[in-house]
Amino acid sequence: MAPNPSPIRLQTRAVVRSLLAQTAMQLFAEKGFDETTVDEVAAAAGVSRRTLFNYFRTKEDLALSGLSEQGEVIAIRLADRPGDEDVWVSLRYAFEVLDEIEASPENRLEIVSMLFDNDSLRAGHAEKQARWTDLLAPLIEPRLPASESRGFEAKAIVGAAITCLQAATEEWLRVRGSTPLFDLYDTAVAAIQKSN
Template sequence: MGIEDGLWSRSRRAAYAEITQVAMRLFLDQGFAATTIDQIAAAAGISRRSFFRYFGTKEDIVLGDLAVQGELVRDALEAVPLTVPPWDALQEALWKVEGLVGDDETMLKIATMMYETPSLRARSIEKHLQWQRLLVPNVRRRLGSDPTDADDVAADAIVASAIACLDAAGAVWARNGGAADLKELYRRAVESVRS
């Protein structure tokens, strides 16, 4: 990588972060549906066309990091010894990833917006399906299965259930104004699925 490549990459990341910050402020102030791409572009000092160089949709601003977080959860799961059972290993990996647990006030606003906006919910589910593809091979190894066995449903079911538990815990947490501990809600959701 040359100096120019590094500078271009840093400039792109800085612009991405700035547009995201401007957009999130607008979303949280006036609501996701009420905020237009044109408003975001104007507030960020860019053209509509430039906006689409960074984001495919408004939803990607809110959930863009979700795909990256899936890779971080996978990496955290890989770091958990294979002797740790799948459910415990998934829980450990989920809570190691920064961004899944953060500033409660901001997280609550974003979670409430996401759970109340159908397009954000749909996009979130898409991203979680990507997580499932990333996590299943490790869980297959934990179960003693062949990581490439496409007919082994057990690992898929465990990972899908763990992600659904995270989603259910997040929905309850947002609905109750963040009054309960998110990790405890997740633990209870997992416990109810496993019983």
């Protein structure tokens, strides 16, 4: 099949992919996701429609590909945390990389708005973030006390943390960014851990 996809090929491919996604996001931000056709994106990027689908499986992917990469960056950060640190603390530090990655603060609100405006986009967004679980859970599993269900518990914890991040993002959007995202995140985490 692909024993040697060649080192340089992969790199150019990644660059092109990134450029295409950028062009797409530009248009999506200008006209909205639903109002922008794939043909328009292809034209704006100067490639054929067919080629575009060679780089992205779906139109949705054009808007959400960044999330997968973010997941990988978070995983790298998480792996750097000391092994004896509380997992919730580690996760919070790892997530905070989002504050550094994401585009300028003004654009951020705009982008998040777009992601929440469209049904399937919002669903895809949630799904992609949920898939971060698969990347992060293996990293915190070894930190949990031994148990037959440790792997599953790790997934639950990571899933809950991501949910807090999502809830925080939703609230952050609601208040139009007037409260820092990670303040909201902390509130959410505190709420679910309160023994009540």
